[in-house]
Amino acid sequence: MNDIDEAISALAAGAYPQADGILTALGAGKPAAAARTRILWAITQVLCRKFGDGVEAILEVADRAPNRDESIYRMVLSAVGPLESLLSAEAAQEVRLRIGDYFLREEKAEEARAWLAAAFAADREDPLAIYLEANCRFALYGERQAVCDMEIVLERAAAESDRAYFIAGGTAALWYRLGIAHDRLRNLEVAAEYLADAVAIDPENDSQRLLLGDVLIRLGRFGAAIELLSPIPKFADNYRYAARLRAVALYRIGETEEALALLEEVAEIDPLGALTFLEMGRVYLERGDAERAELALARAFRTNPELPGLKSAIGTLERQLGRHMDADAGLPDPQDFAVPEAFAPRLDDAALLQRASLIAGIASHLRVLRAIILRDMLIRYEHSGIGYMWALVQPLVYIAILDAIYNIIGHPPVIGNSNLQFLISGLLPLLCFYIRVESAVSGSIMENVNLLYFREVTPLAMIFANWLREYLTSLVVFVIIVGGLALYDGSLEMSDPLTVILALTAMSVIGMVIGTFFGLGRLVIPGLDLAETVIFRLMFFFSGALFVGNMIPPRLRYWALFNPVFHLIEFVRNGYFTTYHDSYVDWHYPLTCIGVGLVLMMATLHAVRRRVVAP
């Protein structure tokens, strides 16, 4: 027989100290122990009347359980099996009642429910199980019937209360909980009776006294409330609450000065007790002393703006004042303060004089770029390679459709040997290097604005990372399609690859600049999408993707030449075909556009840096 089995048989035989000894020797008292051993130990602690240790261990095991949605009761059962298989029926019932009662007192009725329902199911005649199960139902659903159920078994449950209550409250807790229930049901008279019984049984319990005092005030029995609350001594933790309630009662019987003095005293003890200031404000309001009421309510507002009842008190005050409340009322002029030594500006701090290392700066920027690129790739292309396939498939579909149309209408190749080559040299660069980059950059600003929460991430890094990612993706797509065509019909000529690459890169930079403007604009002007679409169409139409410079009338060409993308597509074709040369275009214009665009982009980013922030 191993040690665990030995402990289990000791538990079954009711020899709890022996079981405790064996389990403790196994190290079950330490959090490192296995869940089952730890739960067995915890149950033993409960039965050995070391309740605190037992509950703590159960909560600790529940915290590290893989499935935290599961109730603690289920977790315990799945660790050690049904309690009856482990313990005698009485002991099992005791464990259920104690732990259920614990959760009830901790206001975790959800957790208590499983324990107490099981206790009730195990013995439907057990008055404690009936009482606690009904209490749990009331806590969860506010059932009136549950309160009746509690009342019926009250006396019988009290006779056996030591089976469940032994941390705090004792038998009085049975009356106290009925008092709480009736208070919630607004049966103040009944609540007062139960609470008075609870106070009579256990006069030392301040919580019961406080609630009774509160109920008595609401019933208008101010004298009784004052008498009841007076015995709570100044050093007690609950004195502040008792004194506050007493002040309210005193005020009601006309002892205004005494009430205010008491509230001032409480404010000294508990400077952040918003309720004290609210009560003070109410007293001054009723006295018509708006100035002091403002001071008090401003304090209440500063300590807890969400305090129930504060809003309506401030409303009353503002009607009396005829203006908004000054929430800083009572605070002296801040300009009168000298900065204390500990906060004095230290501009001689050696760290201030250190120059940032250029290399470290560049390394940090590169890290951020890499992080953003990896992150965006993950979001965009999360599900295996389908997203990436789309980057390749989309332009192929466009090209295939246009090629099919050209074939159907019998359109002769504009340049080169086939329509396919014409499309790959014009439409493909436009789709991949301009449109793709533009829309990615423009969308990224709105999508990624929450990344600016991290100081390391700047808008420029976000834009640049998106450009780089799309640019590299497009390069791969371009090489695959051009290479694929070359393998397919062996027609690749590519007279000047360098020109092609330069033109493609320049096109993507234009896409980045335009995308940035629209991306930033959309943050400020909501309807900008429409303008983006219109400008997009114009750029597309005048881009030369579907015609070449030589084909169109000079007047149209005059306008097309204003589009830098038109120049760049023509350069792609110049570099692509040995037989094609367009003399209308030049490098100066698109490169100047890029230079001016980049300067404008940086200036705009600087200008809007206060508006482009993480939400």
Place this chain on the structure above:
Amino acid sequence: MIHFIEVAKQYSTWAGDRVILFPTSLSIPTNRGVAVLGRNGSGKSTLLRMIAGVETPDHGRIIRTVSVSWPLGFSGGMSVHMTGRQNARFIARINHVDEDDLIAFVEDFSELGPYMDEPVATYSSGMFGRLSFGISLGIDFDFYLIDEGTSTGDQWFQEKCAQAFAERRRKSSGLLLVSHNAQSVEQYCDIGMVLYRGHLVPFTDLDEAVRFYVHG
């Protein structure tokens, strides 16, 4: 140290300009627990965001001579379409710490279990906070910025954070906390600043700051 050099900030709203901070020069010690007290709408969170570098001052400069966390809290910062693990990876990359080490720490600290691999969009605010605090505690910052204005973390987690921050404090890390909760202010902080009427008034003693803030 965090140096404020003539830092000023205001907001333009339809109701007119609202000054958050008149030009202010001071140095905040970063090896202490600093509480920022201020009523709703006084600009506490904006101040925190400026220190974090999320927002830029209108005027002046904020210089950080130590490593400073992002504003920790129960909202903001994470990409909701990514899982907890992916967010941790991203933050590890930008902060130049080992990705796997950080993830191991976050898994252990925030105890999100299988939720580490669910999109953050499915998280409750408590889980969000657990992830955010876990990641930042896994990166050894010198100064943590905590916005408890919207905090709803459960008791268990708050205690865990309190422990973790207490440990950091022993290693002379500091923190700056914006909170309404008197208890957590007392738990984490030993000095305080009161932000009101566009001025930041520092106190070398927290109790003094609290008393001043409430009573004037």
